[in-house]
Amino acid sequence: MARTPVAEHEGRVRALLAPLRTRAPETVPVAAALGRVLAAPVVSPIDLPPFRNSQMDGYAIRSADLPEPGSLLIAADIPAAPGTPSPLVAGTAARIMTGASIPTGADAVVPVEDTVASDDGRVTIASVWSAGSYVREAGSDLRAGEDLLPAGLRLSSRHLAALSAAGITSVDVESRVRVAVISTGSELVAPGESLGPGQIADSNGTALVAAARDVAAQIVLEGRVVDDRDAFEALLEAAIAADAELVLTSGGISQGAYEVVRETLEPQGALVDVLAMQPGGPQAIASFRGIPVVCFPGNPVSSQLSFLLFVEPLLREIARLPDRIRVTRVLDAPLTSVEGKRQFLRGRSLPDGRVETLGGPSSHLVAALAAADVLIDIPEDVAELPAGASVETWEL
Template identity: 85%
Template sequence: MARTPVAEHEGRVRALLAPLRTRGAETVPVSAALGRVLAASVASPIALPPFRNSQMDGFAVRSSDIVPGVSLPIAGEIAAAAGTPAPLVAGTAVRIMTGAPLPEGADAVVPVEDTVTSEGSTVTIASAWSHGSYVREVGSDLAAGAELLPGGVRLASRHLAALAAAGLTEVVVESRVRVAVISTGSELVAPGDLLGPGQISDSNGTALVAAARDVAAEIVFEGRVVDDRAAFEALLEAALAADAELVLTSGGISQGEYEVVREALEPRGALVDVLAMQPGGPQAIASFQGIPVICFPGNPVSSQLSFLLFVEPVLREIAGLPDRIRVTRVLDAPVTSVAGKRQFLRGLALPDGKVATLGGASSHLVAALAAADVLLDIPEDTTELPAGATVETWEL
């Protein structure tokens, strides 16, 4: 049986998902923007910091008043709190806390470690301190109107902190796809449930939900269903009711009996095929009430690699994320491959630029995939490669 090249199926998936790639950016609260990608650069509406303040707990002074060993009367105390402090009188010092606003007239802060106080009324300063010592000037971090974050950055906690510091509550980010994930198979139980004879934990659901979220998709529906066509169709209806724009399924598309996804979707025009790849040969694409459905094999490694190959690149593009990194490495040992199949082997990147294979080619070896940090991409016309040959790898 002739098998379809991987590149041809990639094109099919991209064509099916093309409408999702035309949407514009959206505005979201900063509190909900973690992991999203900025659609455009963001300028700070205020200077950071917005007022002169103390970098240390200590004493605000006029530097011209300070010589080693000088004693000054303590004229008051300034806490890190709202308000404007009274101006500093020449020849005095004011106790000040970290982050507190500097009084007018003060141009330096003496750390408490360099002082000795007497009865709380005077302070003796051991060393000389120059203008600007331990003073945070207005805009010393960023000037008002300057770029706070560049477009294209994926927002981490440090970026959200900067946005909050600038007083921003909303941000414009690239759109993300609303995804539903459905696992099929009468043998599946929820992870953590007691396994009976012939049962396995559903790892596909966990993997596909996590993989979609990792490329900024929003999971709006998760489901698991036995090999029953009516039950599967009911879950598809539920996914659409949850406003899913894309449905991902695992299992039920092979050539045997109880292929529930195939039974439900092939009469609706689904394209069910076998690709020239290992693992992950069986693949299908469909449309259910106008919503694209991408169908992966049930074997867990096949399901995960299928997402990586066919769906992840499109979701990355929509979310504004860069492509997965590919690096050419050198084989540390010979590799054999199946004629006519593009093979994806699990591997470990070695410090010297080499790569070692890990585990076998079987599609059930989830522990080996978890231990891997790269995939070796072996072309379909290659049956063996000697140690020292170069191979393209995908970083996991």
């Protein structure tokens, strides 16, 4: 049987999901923006810092009052608190705390550890300090009207801190694709449940939900269903009711019996195919009530690899996230591959630029995939490679 090239199916999935690329940004509170991607540059509405303040605990002085070491009368005490301090009188110093507003007239701060305060209300300063010492000028970090954060940035805690410092409470971010994930198979039970004869834990649901979230998708439904067409179709209806824009399924698309996804969607026009790849040969795409459905094999490595190949690139593009990194490495040992199939072998990168394979090509080896940090991409026309051959790897 002729198998479809991987690139051809990539094109099919991309065409099916193309409408998802046209979407408007949404406005979210800064407190809920962690991990979201900015849709537009953010301009600071204020100077940062917003006022002239002290970088140290110490004494604010007029540097001209101390052309040489000496002492000054302590005329004021300035905490880091609301309000504007009185101007500093010439020939005096003001005890000041870190972050406190520097009084008009002062142009330097002497750190407390370089001073000695006496009981008579004076402070002795043993060194000469120049204007600007330990003074944070207003706008020295960023001026009002300047760009604070660029478009396309995935927001982390430090970015949220900068937004809050500028008094910004909401931002425009790229909207997230709303995804439903459905695992099929009568043998599946929830992770953590006791396994009876012939039962396995559903790892596909866990993996696909996490993978979609990792590329900024929003999960609106996660379901598991036995091999029953009515039950599966009911879960598809639930995904539509949950406002899903994309449904991902695992299992049920091979050529045997009890293939609930194929049996349900093929009569409605689904394209069910076998690709020239390992793992992950069986693949399908469909539309259910106008919503795209991308169907992956049930074997867990196949399911995870299929998401990485066919769905993740477009979700990354929509979220304005960088492509997955690909690096050329050198095989540490010879390998064989199935000619006519594009193989994705699990591998571990070595410090010297080499890569070693982990486990075999089988699609059930989840522990080997968990131990891997790269996939080794072997083209369809390659049957064997010697040690030292260059291969393309995809970083996991």
